[in-house]
Amino acid sequence: MTLTGGEVGARGARENAVPAVVAKGLTKSYGRGDATVHALRGVDVSFATGAFTAIMGPSGSGKSTLMHCLAGLDTVSGGQVHIGDVELTGLGDKRLTLLRRERIGFIFQAFNLLPTLTAEQNIRLPLDIAGRQADQDLFDRVVETVGLRERLGHRPTELSGGQQQRVAVARALISKPQVIFADEPTGNLDSRSGAEVLSFLRTSVRELGQTIVMVTHDPVAASYADRVVFLRDGLLVSEIHRPTPQSVLDTLMKLEA
Amino acid sequence: MVKATLAGLLAHRLRLLLTSLAIALGVGFIAGTLVLTDTIDAGFSQRFAAAADKVDVAVLPAPGTDRQVPPHVPAAALEKVRAARGVADAQGLVRGTSALIGKDGKAAGDYPTSGIAVVEGPLNRTEITSGAAPKTDAQAVLDENTAKTRGFKVGDRITVLDSRETRHEFTLVGLFDVGLDQELGYTGAVGYTTAMAQRMTGQRTFTEIDVAAAEGVSQEQARAAVAAALGSGYQVVTGEKFADDLAKQNGADTGILKTGLLLFGLVAMFVAALVIYNTFTILVAQRTREMALLRCIGATRGQVFGSVLLESTVVGLLSSALGLLLGYGLSLGALTALTSFGAPLPTGVVPTLSPRTIGLAVALGVVVTVGAALLPARTATRVAPIAALRSQVEERTFRTGVVRTVLAALFLLAGAGVTAAGVAMDPGESALFVVMAGGTVFFLGVLIFGPVLVRPLGALVGWLPAKLFGVPGKLAVDNSGRNPRRSATTTVALTVGVTLMTLIAVITGTVRVTFTERLDEQFPVDYLIQPQDDDATLPRALGEGLRNRPELASVAAFREKITEVGGRGAEFRVGTFTPAPDFRPELDAGSIALLTPGTAVIGRHVAADLGLKVGDRITVRTAKAGAVDLRVVATFDPASGVLPPVTVPTADFDRYFGAVGDSRLMVNARDGVGADVGRRAVEAAAQPYPTAKVASAAEIRGEFEESLDMMVMIITGLLGLAVLISLLGIANTLSLSVYERTRESALLRALGLTRPQLRRMLSVEALILGVIGALVGVALGVGFGWAATQTMNDDVAFQVPVTQILVFVALSGLAGVIAAVLPARRAARASIVGSLATG
């Protein structure tokens, strides 16, 4: 499969669709008293269905915290988060877990895979946990897309870092989640493998209509997205559409200044 | 380096505690055993020393050569002793049997009560606890325990049978404490004046003469004088030596207890060593990066080695201290429990931790802990500094090495070979020891081969859970085989306990069935009536009385005399039985109708001993008819028969030996008569004969099973300690694994695994480990149990107590699950975000 940077028209159409994830007045603080750290100070943001959004910002600006709160991995201190029509805030652990299982996919920076399982078992894991059957067509397509057909029987230790992340991407796609959250998915990869993984993410948005929210501090990675939002000191401070590495870098420079 | 190690230990207090507890339990058990036996020994010595204060010289019979007659001191010796120079007083001790009659009119207890003399004056060693010592021939005292169980109190009239079974009445004037005398404690005892004791027991001789020396005469001088007066044929010892000897004899008794308990303690320590070894191996693996970092910044191999050893030394010291406390508590508990069960133990001695106990416990704890940590410490030195730079610690994949396979095969073959040799040997103790040695070697083979077995066994055991529990189940199966070496050591610790428990279950199960089968053969009747004293007989009138009861169908009476058979000095029991309708003893050939006047049937062992066969003639020396010549008409199997070894017709027997009483009566109730009705009829007939004891097959079986069950319970309880320690090992391994897999768990939770599912995953892993350990244990236990029963003396009916073994397996699985509770809770509670960030 080849991927080109074009198809601008399709991109624009999707951005106006119903939001997949919405956060209103989101705050999050750690610790108490003098030691309180306000990681998020009131973030209002929404992520459109079928769009690829990058979250950027300097280190410590609250990117990971925002993602964790949006994905129901962590509790919020204030504000609301909606995934589709479900409000996350106030749900108990059990409901949150089931929600993650049904509607959310994850790609982490590292340690994405269970070492005891083969690549294929890792890909099918979310479905197995949910007790669902994989759609064989989708499975084949996803496996083709990420180019893992030959590697399905291998265990993670027998795969390169790039291959491991591709397995993680495939795993995130296989359950057709409402949204995929990726935290620095290419942070541990060399630039070629990184580019590959990012291409797959973009392809999945184009071809499968997948919604992806990706945290990154790399302008090049961010440029694969349809839209980039910028965080600083726990606040959403800026956003750009149809980013290029240069436009992202420029915005970052402005923020740091 | 030292600081870093100690800081690390403090940071993981819970793990430290779990690890220490494993050793502490083992050390505690051993320390407890030592404190307990020390205390009992000290108590005995104190009591015997008190006795020695009263007795200056003791005269004992020379060790007897004739086993039939217990050694004794003739009455004439007493006068000689009294006449010796320097002797102020001398008293002879009398001991024999004199059956106390209970309130039900029957002789009390399973064995006749002992009769003893309570001597007057300063030499009296019988401790009267209430009332007074007997002064006249009409007075007697009773031991406290018998008085309590039989419901007698001071002032009551008691009836006692003398050695000729004539009734005598006494006024109970006091109660006494049997002290440390095991025999009196067992039979119960009545005390009389010396003269009366001699009359009641029929003993004209003494078991011992106690001497008090005159003022100013030393024990040694008195001893010399008494020895000179008596001449040879006696043991004359000073009171001090006498007390020492008694204490030593008792020390030998506690020695057996001590050795037995210490064996269990050693098993526990072995299991604890496995747990420690495993814990340190995992710790070293987890700290690869930390150690590599230390090496990077300049720590030498020696320093890394030292830091692991230091850690184990601290753990060892801590556990020994904990173990000592535990042991002291255990011994206190055991003493209280033993005395409350009425064990004849000296009271009033406070248990103390002797320096020897402290030294031994600490040494053991430290040596075992450090020893178990040696291999892991060596592994730690092999960590390359470069490992610090690797982002993720790779799990080392396990491959079955050639060395391991060859070594395991050698041990397994050697173990199996030795065991087979033991089974092939003539039954007996040495065969059992050979089998035990074979079992130990084989077990070492299993220990080495364990890592290879874990995965297939895990897949087998995990098959059902994987089906039942979905993803958590499948992941659990994978995890259980993930680190075969770790899993194997964890499970083998449990295997030790389960193997021994199964072994005991198989052996006792086999003994139980064998006994029951034999009982059915030897006791083919409803009731057996025997005199309380084995050597005594019952009047023939009892048999007549039984025959007159309508509820009873048949009564066979047995009469016997020991006499010379074959004319060459060999003695056998020669006897007869009165024919009864449904009593048909089995013979090797033909029926009992062969037994006609002038003939005999003999046991096979008699035939073998005397070189006889059917048709030969044997000479039997008789009391009334001189030597008679009998024709052997048949032989029988002594193991299956109830017949006397040489059986003759009833009329012949009376002619040979006169009207000998019955030594045994076998009674069958009529068909349709209820068990209680039959029993009442038999008891009514036996009522006039106080020494006639009625037993039923059901009772004998019940008593035997009860004592067997008791034994199984005690041994299983003692082995429970080893199992408990191995469970600590499972808990420890799991919590370390949980720690290692923090990020994995977080990932699973992020992907939608619920908390209960995560907990279940760990429980199933523990379940699998537990069941693997149990299965291997059961296989070994049954195998070697079979081998052990083959070394028993007789043909045994091998029996595998299936239910009991299934219970072991189920309990092991359950115990594993319980061991997983804490680690699983911890894993499930961890925050996902926090866990994702670690590592």
Ligand SMILES: Nc1ncnc2c1ncn2[C@@H]1O[C@H](COP(=O)(O)OP(=O)(O)O)[C@@H](O)[C@H]1O
């Ligand atoms: N568990 C925590 N406890 C306390 N402070 C935290 C915790 N996690 C994050 N923070 C703080 O919150 C802020 C935002 O962190 P994070 O979201 O990880 O930033 P980013 O991912 O943008 O680098 C930082 O100041 C960080 O120190």
Ligand SMILES: [Mg+2]
């Ligand atoms: Mg971050």
